[in-house]
Amino acid sequence: MIELLKRPDTVRKAEVGVAAFVYLFLVFFLLTGGLGDTPKYQFDQVRLPFGYYENYLFPNLVRYTVLFGAFLLLHLRVIPRLLRREEVFSHAVFTFLIFLGMGLVLGVADTYRRYYLYGTPLAEDASYSEGAFYGIVFRDSFVDGFILIVMVAVYNILRHLALRLLAEPDSIPPRYRPVTRDGLGALAVWFASLVLLLLAQVPGELVLGWGTIIPTGTALYGLAFFRLIPASLGKKRPPLAYLLRIVLTLVASVVPLFLLLTALSNDAETALGITSFAAVCHLVITAPLAWVLFGRYARGNEELFVLKKELGQTHANVDFLRSQINPHFLFNALNTIYGTAIQEKAERTSEGIEKLGDMMRFMLQENMQEKIPLVREVEYLTNYVSLQKLRTDPNPSIRVQVEIQPPLHPVQIAPMLLIPFVENAFKHGISFREPSHIVISLEVREGTLDFDVHNSRHTRQGSDPEKDHSGIGLPNVRQRLQLLYPGRHELMIRETAREFFVHLTLRLQ
Template structure:
């Protein structure tokens, strides 16, 4: 999972929780409403202080204001301010904004407390002292929230570095990645629920039940189910084992909850909810996930077998390209030696030697440096220029970006297009031109070839041949870069043009 996808998940989880809190306030789902004591725990403090309780002014609007400001502060700190401070981008401005967010959020929390806990105003000696204590409480809450957000963003930022360290030590880094993601979401939501002033079942259930689900999911997916599959034990055998496992762990966790919360009513609720959720949801869900992944692995294994067959075809296609060019290059050098009385033969032979070395050592690799592949391309063009240098009507223009971003490419993908251009675009009797452009941006290669077209005489044996290069390279692109390349070919009466884009 990349950083962009995780940010989307963060945004929608935070947005969903904010909307859920507002929704619950609107429909008034509360522990006291279930037991029939409508607003009792909210009304009594106001009534005892001689203040008329207003659900809108003393509960709904302060809670709505608190939830909204909490949500906005999270978005601002998580997606902009703290990452910018970590990267030291515009440090002075962002530090000022960070402090401003703290003061504004503290102010909003304090204002919310003055309404939601207005009954406290009459418990102090004077109104100034009352406001002072409420504002201290508001800013204390702001410190807690902002510190927790900061720790969360810092942990999220440096977690990939830690995961990479573990990937070097563990055979299955996917376990570490999934566990880290699940624990991050659990801690994040637990923190959101923990900011509520009163203890509620949502926080208790999330805090004690969800970790059991994470443990069961990881243990079942990577240990229990594979072992059962090896012994041909099916779903029902897996289910009974999970029930026993959930009961044991659930009893332990519920006992811890009893000790921490000191509430005898909570123990059976946590245990029953834990058994129901994990037996009815987590257990079958994990079984389905495992079988889905097993099916995908089988499909990948089949595709690898098919790819082995394609490799044989690919090797054959490559073998068609290399001897053809070497034969033409040797003919070119021979003609140049006759014309120039061997003055430039040494240069040509050196370039040919570099190219032969390339084909013997690097052409057999799956991926090579784009720089080396471009060197081969430039040597090829230089040899062709030796052949056409005496003709003033032939223009060969190359614009190749020297900065290739340390990218890698499958060898011999680009040369067929240039071969085709020289084969069909050069005439010693008519004006001709070839223009080759190559550049990269990020991890994308852009390659263009323009060339003139000359009608070949009927006696030319090459007239009705499409050329080895284009058909072969189309097949190679389909095999090696499926869904990550774009090849556009246009042809007019006087010009041939190709545009190739590859995501490297």
């Protein structure tokens, strides 16, 4: 269900499928005569001719089709956009046009379907006039159209709230999440289909039966999930114990449900039939479904427990490794070597150790943050360049030029976003046998960073272990830019046989 929430189109397709099922269900029973008696007796009472196709089949077919089409338009296009406040005026006008269209088409169909009203006595010595007949028929048709619009709007609001609730599972206690998801889904299907059945004006027995099965099934499902199945698992034969509890529960619910349905329908025979049918459906469908879904839920919890246990062991192993290589030990060791280099007057060595210590401190502390001050990123970059120049400065054929203008105002940047370009320049742009150059420039103007790296290119020797490895630095930084600064950066990379150019423009504010 959570995966479905991530794909709203799939949810919509499921809802359309339910509506289509109800529509085809009505059409099938209309064609086969399963919706009850035709209104022929009403025509006979007022001595008006009755045509099966003219006064029953075609008007009802038109009614079901119009209601189904209007439901699709309202539910898939109009109401969701109105709730999101998209083009409110045009969609409000469209809703009004749908209302008018439904009222007119249903009204025309009902003039044939309810033509018997024309001969029904209005009073003891009078009958409906032609104007009164059309007024009543079209009034009821427009009322049906209005009810459909209101019901679809209410359904979309409840649906939106339910999806928000399910999208934030932390707001629901863990043990109630499976039943909450399944129960809300069942009630949504029940509500939508019940609205269509009511507006289609199918016989009351069918509406009452459908309106009974889903709520009672949802209640039995919740009871089985939290009480009946857990209580049965400790028995010698859990399935048999569960079946016995289900049967006893259904038997205990028959009398209250029968009395309630009798009060609603005022027909004991109809109430008994619906009660018996619901009990059989729940015994054959709801009870086994609850057992299967509970088993899946239990297996999922067991797998989650195993994964959490393995994850805990992994964390413990990582923490153990971290404790073996303590950063403080490394810093202390560097400080000792640094002090030794000072005593031995090895200035270049001590400078390199100092730069390396600063870089390690940056990697351990600030590299884990989401954003850092740009000046800290520049300090790391400068330390890296200084460390590299200790290696390249003795060679006069290597030229490294850095032009960095510090920002006038404090700005933030994602850490380690610029250094991959500089690392790439030193990796591919330095040769101790050929003239080489690297030019780095950085400038921030009005919250926009301009960063350029220009370096020479050299063919690696066959013995170089890095010859066939391009590294992951540049692809990684491209991906990070797309994720962290979508629509706020421009990266241009150009290369020739002898040179490599990088230009990055980044809006930091």
